[in-house]
Amino acid sequence: xxxxxxxxxxxxxxxxxxxxxxxxxxxxxxxxxxxxxxxxxxxxxxxxxxxxxxxxxxxxxxxxxxxxxxxxxxxxxxxxxxxxxxxxxxxxxxxxxxxxxxxxxxxxxxxxxxxxxxxxxxxxx
Amino acid sequence: xxxxxxxxxxxxxxxxxxxxxxxxxxxxxxxxxxxxxxxxxxxxxxxxxxxxxxxxxxxxxxxxxxxxxxxxxxxxxxxxxxxxxxxxxxxxxxxxxxxxxxxxxxxxxx
Numbered sequence: 001x002x003x004x005x006x007x008x009x010x011x012x013x014x015x016x017x018x019x020x021x022x023x024x025x026x027x028x029x030x031x032x033x034x035x036x037x038x039x040x041x042x043x044x045x046x047x048x049x050x051x052x053x054x055x056x057x058x059x060x061x062x063x064x065x066x067x068x069x070x071x072x073x074x075x076x077x078x079x080x081x082x083x084x085x086x087x088x089x090x091x092x093x094x095x096x097x098x099x100x101x102x103x104x105x106x107x108x109x110x111x112x113x114x115x116x117x118x119x120x121x122x123x124x125x
Numbered sequence: 126x127x128x129x130x131x132x133x134x135x136x137x138x139x140x141x142x143x144x145x146x147x148x149x150x151x152x153x154x155x156x157x158x159x160x161x162x163x164x165x166x167x168x169x170x171x172x173x174x175x176x177x178x179x180x181x182x183x184x185x186x187x188x189x190x191x192x193x194x195x196x197x198x199x200x201x202x203x204x205x206x207x208x209x210x211x212x213x214x215x216x217x218x219x220x221x222x223x224x225x226x227x228x229x230x231x232x233x234x235x
Contacts, residue, residue, distance in 0.1 A: 035224075044127050044228035045162075045170065045213050059223060095169060103176050109158040110217040110224050111175035118169055 002026035002114055004096045009119030016086055016123075022079040022096030022116055030054075030074040033099040035112065036081050038092040048094070049081060064090070086123045093118040128153065129214055131227035137204045138235045145230045147197045147214035153225055157217045159197040161190060164211040164229070173199070173212070201232070209234045 008020040020036070036048040049070040050059045060068050069082040079096055097112035130148040137143040147159060162170040174180055174190045187202045197216075201208055214227040 045215070045226040046127075047224050047226065050223070061223065062221075100172075100175055102179070103158055106156060107158050107176060108156075108217060109160055109176040109179070111160040111172055111179075111215070112162070112170070113172045113175065113181070115169040115171070 004098065004114055004116035006094060006096045006116045006119035009094060009121045011122045011124065012086055014087055014123055014125055017082070017084040018086060018121060020081040020083070020094055020096075020119060020121070022081075024077040024079070024098075027098075027114075029077040033101070034072060034079045035097050035099055036070065036079075037095045037097050037112065037115075039095065039118070040092045046092075050099070051079070083121075086121070088123050088125075091121060091123050093120050127228040128218065128221070128225035129216065129227035131212075131214060131230045133228065134231045134233065136233040136235055137201075139204055139206065141204045143201045143204055143208075143232060145199045145201075145212050145214075145232070147199070147227050149195050149197075149216060149225075151195060152220040153195075153216040153218040154192065154197055155195040156219050159190065159192055160215045160224075161199050162213040162215065164213065166210070170213060204232075204234055206234050208232060 003025045006022045033052050035050040051070045067085045071080045095118045096116040098114040100113040101110045158176040160175050161173040163173045164170045189200045211229045213229045218225045
């Protein structure tokens with residue numbers, strides 16, 4: 001069974017740092033672009049960061065740029081998100097998600113076809 | 126505040142048809158296809174549609190999607206109690222160079 005499982009979420013104080021992990025199983029992890037998406041409970045989804053299959057291409061949401069580092073370890077089928085300078089507004093459920101993209105021109109789509117259950121990050125003084 | 130605009134809620138009785146709209150601009154929906162997710166209570170999102178013609182196996186055919194210009198819609202025909210969930214739209218944004226989402230629509234089965 002294809003599966004993603006996040007870990008590392010916890011309660012922190014503003015300004016602290018945290019590393020989230022995501023372990024993949026049941027598919028060829030190294031074949032896929034992987035992303036982090038977050039969700040404030042009861043609110044919409046927000047894209048956070050993405051990394052291509054070999055880690056050569058990285059992308060970050062403008063709202064968090066400079067405070068994030070995404071990385072992966074294909075040998076151990078793992079994805080990571082290092083977050084620093086955490087703020088109360090970073091409080092959210094953080095999901096690891098596998099990317100499926102295709103089509104072309106106006107038919108191009110960028111989708112997340114496999115999600116983990118999420119890990120909760122709470123930033124509060 | 127989300128880049129794509131969805132109504133916060135929609136509802137219908139069992140068997141009815143419910144439609145959820147998703148509005149964007151020329152950089153996202155106007156230039157790329159729309160993806161839809163279903164999020165059951167307490168669960169992670171699940172891919173419902175990736176593009177107009179990409180319905181993953183297991184997704185009932187009572188779900189359908191359409192797109193026109195900078196707007197898209199998800200329709201649920203023959204609404205069932207198990208369809209009660211949050212529905213999120215998304216599209217790649219050429220200007221922001223990232224995927225963007227709507228705020229989600231909570232569908233209630235009355």
